[in-house]
Amino acid sequence: MxxxxxxxxxxxxxxxxxxxxxxxxxxxxxxxxxxxxxxxxxxxxxxxxxxxxxxxxxxxxxxxxxxxxxxxxxxxxxxxxxxxxxxxxxxxxxxxxxxxxxxxxxxxxxxxxxxGEYIVGAGRGFSNVVYVTLSTGIGCGVVVDDHLLLGKDGNAHEVGHVVIDCSGRFVCGCGSIGHWEGIASGANIPRTAATLAREWGGPDTEAYRKALEGSMTSEELFQYRSRSDVFADYLVNFLAEINAAGVASVVNIYDPEILSLGGSIALRNPGFIEVIARKTPKYTVNRMPKIVLTPLGExxxxxxxxxxxxxxxxxxxxxxxx
Ligand SMILES: [Zn+2]
The missing domain is CATH 3.30.420.40 (ATPase, nucleotide binding domain)
Structure with missing residues (x-):
């Protein structure tokens, strides 16, 4: 064998x-x-x-x-x-x-x-496939015209570092400001939550206090939100908007037929993916692809x-x- x-x-x-x-x-x-x-x-x-x-x-x-x-x-x-x-x-x-x-x-x-998506997953039968991971970091893989994009060092499409925000409030792990990953990746959600908590003018909630301490993980965030915490709901919506802007940038650049989302944040919160997919079209110039949660899971x-x-x-x- x-x-x-x-x-x-x-x-x-x-x-x-x-x-x-x-x-x-x-x-x-x-x-x-x-x-x-x-x-x-x-x-x-x-x-x-x-x-x-x-x-x-x-x-x-x-x-x-x-x-x-x-x-x-x-x-x-x-x-x-x-x-x-x-x-x-x-x-x-x-x-x-x-x-x-x-x-x-x-x-x-x-x-x-x-x-994997292209050969056996959601991208089977398609020639233009994008995979985006929402996890500790944010990254993407691209097949265009049945061709796997690699780049000169194998690091093509570092889309986690596309600029989504120009306010200067969010510093990315790479040192630059306003990057998609620097705002919405698992590693950066605690910092984003703290920034938004400092600006928050709404009610004093459990999630708000947790965020202010700088220790709000993505897992806790979605738990608070499922308990109808208004600050958690605001934060999840903000992150969905950022992710929609990121996903739309990917759609505008690569013009995929299908875009699958994976990574721990996506896999644990399929409802979040639906919100992102709903918010994406207003940022795109290209015809929208099908947006799905990866069938390949973890x-x-x-x-x-x-x-x-x-x-x-x-x-x-x-x-x-x-
Ligand atoms: Zn960055």
Whole structure:
């Protein structure tokens, strides 16, 4: 029996999945993404997880696909200067190939996810597909005219850093101001909530006080909102507006037929996606695509990474070999 391995390296968790050659996901193991150590420590975490999945990987694994937090150096298959991982820079492709002795492809996590959508997910049968993740960060993957967009270093479409706001009140993790991710990503929601709380002239509510402390997580925000907290409702609406402006920018730039949303914030709050989809058309010039929650769920990157290994796009073969 031969398998492929799909790997999803997130800021906090690294998930490794075993797939049959027809794409069926058989098993997933999860490890903590190392935050310190040598520049090969993440690669070795991936390798040790693969050994948990199969008894004889040298005979059984046909290829490995990795979707990782970025930014990446796509020629080397390394991560360089990741803002959300303390290790920042670490090697992947070379150390994995060296130990596993099998072809390994490394792409940005959202690039993997959109390829998964295109091959087996919401984008199946479409030529123009966009995947957007609303999670710790905000990112996107794009297929235009059946072509997976990569960019010179593999970091095309860093849409989390499109400018949505010019008021100067919101500083992004990258250091610039007014970026989509700097306002609406999971990592930045506590700060956005605090900013809006300081400006709030409405009633003193539980969510308002929590926000003022600077400790409002996205999960808590949606819980408060489900309990009809008026400040939480205001904040969710504000974030939906920001996300709609971001999604509309993506639609205006790439003109997709279908745009799927994933990531923990989207997956936990399908109702939020509906609000975003309703608010998006007023910001678009292009004809609206279908906006859906990813059918691949929390496995979007994992399945996408396996799809990269199974149906490797030609432009990636050019960069990382065959
Ligand atoms: Zn930014």
């Amino acid at each position: 031969r398998y492929v391995v799909g790997v999803d390296i997130g800021a906090t968790k690294t998930r490794v999945g075993l797939f049959k050659l027809d794409g069926e996901l058989l098993k997933v193991v999860t490890a903590t993404t190392p935050q310190e150590g040598s520049d090969e420590v993440v690669a070795h975490t991936v390798i040790s997880q693969i050994f948990k999945l199969v008894s004889d990987p040298y005979r059984e694994i046909a290829a490995i696909g990795v979707g990782t937090v970025g930014p990446i150096d796509i020629r080397r298959g390394d991560v360089v200067g990741a803002p959300n991982v303390r290790l920042k820079t670490f090697r992947l492709k070379a150390p994995i190939e060296e130990v596993m002795r099998v072809k390994t492809y490394v792409v940005n996590d959202c690039v993997a996810a959109v390829w 496995n979007a990157v994992l399945i996408g990474a396996a799809a990269i290994a199974l149906n490797t796009p030609l432009n990636l073969v050019k960069l990382q070999g065959s």
